[in-house]
Amino acid sequence: MNAKAAPLLRVDGLTKHFHTSKNLFGKPTHTVKAVDGVSFEIGYGETLGLVGESGSGKSTTGRLILRLEEPTAGQVYFEGQEIGKLSSGQLSPIRKKLQVVFQDPFSSLNPRLRVGDSVGEPLQTHGLVSSGSDKRDKVAALFKQVGLDPKFMDRFPHQFSGGQRQRIGIARAIALGPKLIVADEPITALDVSIQAQIVNLFLDLQEELGMAYLFIAHDLGMVRHLCHRVAVMLRGRIVEMGSTEQVFANPQHPYTQALISAAPIPDPDREALRRRIPYDLVPPPPGAVLREVDPGHWALSAA
Amino acid sequence: MPLLEVKDLTVRFDTGGGTVHAVSGVTYALEPGETLGVVGESGSGKSVHVLSMLGLIPKPPGRIAGGQVIFEGRDLLTMPEGELRQIRGKKIGVIFQDPMTSLNPVLTVETQIAEAITSHGLMSRKSAKARAVELLDLVGIPEPQKRVTQYPHQFSGGMRQRAMIAIGVACEPKLLIADEATTALDVTVQAQILDLMKDLKKKLGMAMIWITHDMGVVAGLADNVQVMYGGRIMERGPARAVFNDTRSAYTWGLLRSLPDHSEGRVYETHTPGQAKKRPRLQQIAGAPPDMTNPPPGDPFAPRNPFATERCHREVPPLVQARDAAPGHLVAAWYDLPRALLTNPTGAVPAAAGEAA
Numbered sequence: 001m002n003a004k005a006a007p008l009l010r011v012d013g014l015t016k017h018f019h020t021s022k023n024l025f026g027k028p029t030h031t032v033k034a035v036d037g038v039s040f041e042i043g044y045g046e047t048l049g050l051v052g053e054s055g056s057g058k059s060t061t062g063r064l065i066l067r068l069e070e071p072t073a074g075q076v077y078f079e080g081q082e083i084g085k086l087s088s089g090q091l092s093p094i095r096k097k098l099q100v101v102f103q104d105p106f107s108s109l110n111p112r113l114r115v116g117d118s119v120g121e122p123l124q125t126h127g128l129v130s131s132g133s134d135k136r137d138k139v140a141a142l143f144k145q146v147g148l149d150p151k152f153m154d155r156f157p158h159q160f161s162g163g164q165r166q167r168i169g170i171a172r173a174i175a176l177g178p179k180l181i182v183a184d185e186p187i188t189a190l191d192v193s194i195q196a197q198i199v200n201l202f203l204d205l206q207e208e209l210g211m212a213y214l215f216i217a218h219d220l221g222m223v224r225h226l227c228h229r230v231a232v233m234l235r236g237r238i239v240e241m242g243s244t245e246q247v248f249a250n251p252q253h254p255y256t257q258a259l260i261s262a263a264p265i266p267d268p269d270r271e272a273l274r275r276r277i278p279y280d281l282v283p284p285p286p287g288a289v290l291r292e293v294d295p296g297h298w299a300l301s302a303a
Numbered sequence: 304m305p306l307l308e309v310k311d312l313t314v315r316f317d318t319g320g321g322t323v324h325a326v327s328g329v330t331y332a333l334e335p336g337e338t339l340g341v342v343g344e345s346g347s348g349k350s351v352h353v354l355s356m357l358g359l360i361p362k363p364p365g366r367i368a369g370g371q372v373i374f375e376g377r378d379l380l381t382m383p384e385g386e387l388r389q390i391r392g393k394k395i396g397v398i399f400q401d402p403m404t405s406l407n408p409v410l411t412v413e414t415q416i417a418e419a420i421t422s423h424g425l426m427s428r429k430s431a432k433a434r435a436v437e438l439l440d441l442v443g444i445p446e447p448q449k450r451v452t453q454y455p456h457q458f459s460g461g462m463r464q465r466a467m468i469a470i471g472v473a474c475e476p477k478l479l480i481a482d483e484a485t486t487a488l489d490v491t492v493q494a495q496i497l498d499l500m501k502d503l504k505k506k507l508g509m510a511m512i513w514i515t516h517d518m519g520v521v522a523g524l525a526d527n528v529q530v531m532y533g534g535r536i537m538e539r540g541p542a543r544a545v546f547n548d549t550r551s552a553y554t555w556g557l558l559r560s561l562p563d564h565s566e567g568r569v570y571e572t573h574t575p576g577q578a579k580k581r582p583r584l585q586q587i588a589g590a591p592p593d594m595t596n597p598p599p600g601d602p603f604a605p606r607n608p609f610a611t612e613r614c615h616r617e618v619p620p621l622v623q624a625r626d627a628a629p630g631h632l633v634a635a636w637y638d639l640p641r642a643l644l645t646n647p648t649g650a651v652p653a654a655a656g657e658a659a
Contacts, residue, residue: 053489053491053492054460054489161590161591163590164590191344191345191516191591192344192516192517192518192557192560193344193553193556193557193560193587193591193606194590195560196560196561196584196585196586196587197586197587197588199562199584200583200584200586203581203583204583218489218490220490221561221562222562224562225562225563225581225582225584226581258491259490259491261494262490262491262493262494263490263494263519264493264494264497264517264519264520264522264523265519265522265523266517266518266519266522266546266558266561267522267546268522268523268542268543268546268547269543269547271519271522271523272523274523276494276498278495279491281491
């Protein structure tokens, strides 16, 4: 391992259990393994797609990486440094490099703050602006970068469309020059005619700024378009991981096969020929491990 | 004779921020047994137009500003509420997006299905309960005898949607309306529900209006597709014609903006430190119109690279498209196949390229 530089992000055995009920003595009687021993890496400038059903643990994995939740077990290494044990003060320089874009830009923007101030807030917090006019200049540059007219800086979130609000959320996320953005279903709530614009913006910004993305989504078509690698989650575990073309062209795990075959195709002729591979949503057997079926392509199989 | 005729349906919402032009002059006919896919994004009027024909929009602020909806020879819009209630659920079944809010949490599934049947006086309470078990079986719920006595919270999301469908088809309606019925479901569950609907359509012979924003869903399900935007029908016709011989610039833009699903489509793997250009999606410029202040002409004109001067000032009528399949209608002043000859990529004139 010494010869190889540390990846941007390494997640090792990440686990999060939620106790949904407790007995008379406060001992948990029922535990949901939301995330159950998840391990993966993301390289500099790389996009990893995380897909799976609702409740598969994909969003919780993102929240654990951002330290919005504390893991039950496992480690998160950012540029080689374990961030799980850091105090909030120690975490501050890492927060600059690790940002988030949420599904619903409306609920993640302060409705009473002018959007220019929302975007400029992280710059101010980290002492990266020298004056009010410096802040305005930097925010204006960010607005341009995400395809918004800087003259909208003084407006409030409700005056924007869903697509524009997501652009504002992205401007805020890139303000500090992050190395990794966790994007949790960033296009799900957008109108169909706007989704392509935002996906293109993610691609443009990655090319300009060299950021990596953890792209959490359920739209397989978009994941296939945007992501270099894909990890498929089922009941808290990764059941398959590999390059996008490995996973889509040669899915190994029955759940991945079911998921890919279930996506409707916007073409009546091809849709008539599509055959769905059924899969009962049973959790993977406890002893199952990820095995490398091809270089870089891993699939879960029984021990 | 058509099962349903919608004539010039126009719906407005009077809000503090102005009058929302939710639905404008929507006109179409639905034949018995036909499946119509209605595609549109938020604000297109796709949901409001069916809710208003069923008397399900709040009035005020909602208001039917004009038109007729003829079902089996009678106008649903002028019918007394009591009579409309008898048609709703009995002859016209409805399924909504979120089964958790449409199912009653304190009643068993059996009670709710039986109620749907007995409230229309179709059979006795006892035979209705037996029918509930049959219906759960029909929609593919395992162990229907046991499941029927359970409450909605004991069902998974997919099973709740199946229970909703059971209620929707309980009275063997002539028409089933589904409003984003699979949108909240996971893709594998959605696939199961869509297969179930194809199967039920065959067994029960009912007509269906399937409202969705997902072009993939209608591609597999619909006989005819109707694309809505800005409260109006932009294009309507047999599914294959609309997808393969598209005549509306909006439909064309939407289909083009989707990621390429071609089999064998391979993207290069990422190599760290080696930036590789990924193809961009073909995006539609701009944002959907503000329907309190809709554009004076074709609602899509401000975003349409093929728009003519007339598009910006006059609403085009929905008419048979030139040299297209019979029944393939389009509302456009421009001729898309001809426009594509000179501008095959829909390159945006400089003025229209503003970000959404």
